[in-house]
Amino acid sequence: MAQGTLLYAQSGGVTAVINATASAVIQTARARRVKVLAARNGILGALAEDLIDTSKESIAAIRALAHTPGGAFGSCRVKLKSLEADRARYERLLEVLRAHQVRYFLYNGGNDSADTALKVSRLAAAFDYPLACIGVPKTVDNDLAVTDCCPGFGSAAKYTAVSVREAALDVAAMAETSTKVFVYEAMGRHAGWLAAAAGLAGDGRDQAPHLILFPERPYDEADFLARVKATVDRVGYCVVVASEGIQTADGRFVADAGGGKDSFGHTQLGGVASFLAGRVKDALGLKVHWTLPDYLQRSARHLASATDLEQAQAVGRKAVEYALAGMNAVMPVIVRGSDAPYRWKIEPAPLERVANHEKKMPAGFIRRDGYGIRAAARRYLEPLVRGEAPPPYGRDGLPKYVSLKNVAVKRKLPRWTG
Structure with a gap:
């Protein structure tokens, strides 16, 4: 059994498959007998010590996350500043991590979230605290650097x-x-x-x-x-x-x-x-x-891409594997092998190469007159929307989504008022 607790949090705008990543994270960690806490409403929950004990959820509920949209644990749009400018928040975060013996921190989000994960890894190093920080990719904008595409x-x-x-x-x-x-x-x-x-x-x-x-x-x-x-x-x-x-x-x-x-x-x-x-x-x-x-x-x-769902789960599994292997300040990214047939794999990339970098549409993807896409864009995009992965439907004709209990763990620190 790995030593320490894994803390998972969702950040920024959610996607149709971010919960599929969460499902993969929790199932992979459970298989390794690692305790998983989830921060309620992203980094805000971590700061407020508002943490959820995912062990209180049944395996059926965790599996059902894979076909449930939204953010099961809540998300937020909060970006930590530098250690010097936001020192009180960083010190509070470190107190929470220590109090709950967190040794693995997985932050599931976009560019700003990758930046936060990188800053937390540097915080831990500055205070000599053993912590593996992994950024987990997610965004519908597809603007993360390094990765071929973004889950969501x-x-x-x-x-x-x-x-x-x-x-x-x-x-x-x-x-x-x-x-x-x-x-x-x-x-x-x-x-x-x-x-x-x-x-x-x-x-x-x-x-x-x-x-x-x-x-x-x-x-x-x-x-x-x-x-x-x-x-x-x-x-x-x-x-x-x-x-x-x-x-x-x-x-x-x-x-x-x-x-x-x-x-x-x-x-x-x-x-x-x-x-x-x-x-x-x-x-x-x-x-x-x-x-x-x-x-x-x-x-x-209900209209999710099967490719997208598979990739969302894959980055979640790899994020846990990277953390337990002792890797730090990295992100599992998608690497394309070929367009036809479409082949891809997951590899680790340093968060420094992802955070604060933005991937825009290549000039060669946009039609010369500026009002449409070229064949190169079509070759890139088509594999990403292929395949259907509909959720299960009930007798009422509506999708059967899951709502977690989200049982909070007992606080060990004074209430945060920052």
Whole structure:
């Protein structure tokens, strides 16, 4: 039996398969007879000593996490600053780890979470505390460096491509006497991976989506409106997919919601589809419909990609194996072997190469005119959305998801008020 406790936490926006990673982590650790605690609401739970004893959950419940969306233990958007600037929090975190004999810390999240895991590993080293810190990849934005793709992205990409294809059929049916333009807003602050995934919905100049707006390319309103009109004149209607993070040439977010910044330092975005719809209506006089799928993109477990599910579980298993092997400050990343047939494996990568680095769409993936994807993007994306992994359904016709008991362990320290 390994010595010490494993602490697992979820961070940032959740995905359709983040709980599948949690399920793999807990099952792998149980097989090694390692106690697993989960921090309630990410790093906040660790700081508040609000820890969940996963041993109180049945194996059936833990297995059911694999087909349950959301974040089973709660998540948060909190980024720790440097050790010097946030010393009180770091010292409190170390107290909690010591109190519960935590020797393995797995932080399941995106870029900022990789940065936090790296900082915690450095904290432990500075205080000579034996701790293995493993960052576990997760994000629908697919913007983590080093890894070929991010668990969570494949399912969101599948949802996006399917939704755009289905909506396009609806628009085509109504275009003669009704809707001429449909605008779909995809997640993606700085990287247009999800918007690109919509390109899988069609193949050819006249197949939807007709126009994709990427954050990697500046938004030119006059050019955009001209292309919308030209598409409607040629095809009879126009389906537009816009990343929420598109910016004008001067770097201003088109969808800046004016809500300030979150704790990660991110500008609050929202409403690019409604904005574009309004401009098309006012400038071209066309009837427009728009949609903002928002959380639906990342919670649609009923439409998960089988590839994505398999990869989410694989990184969870490897994260535990790496920790128990004594590895530290690494992340299990996905390495692609080939496109056809699609082959991949998991390898460790130093967190220093992941944290604070952002992977955007390669220029060679974006069509020369800036409004669609190239064959290279299609070769990259198609394997990630393949395969179906539906959840079990009940007699009521709805998916059978699990809710954990999430029994808290007894606190050993004074209540934290930081």
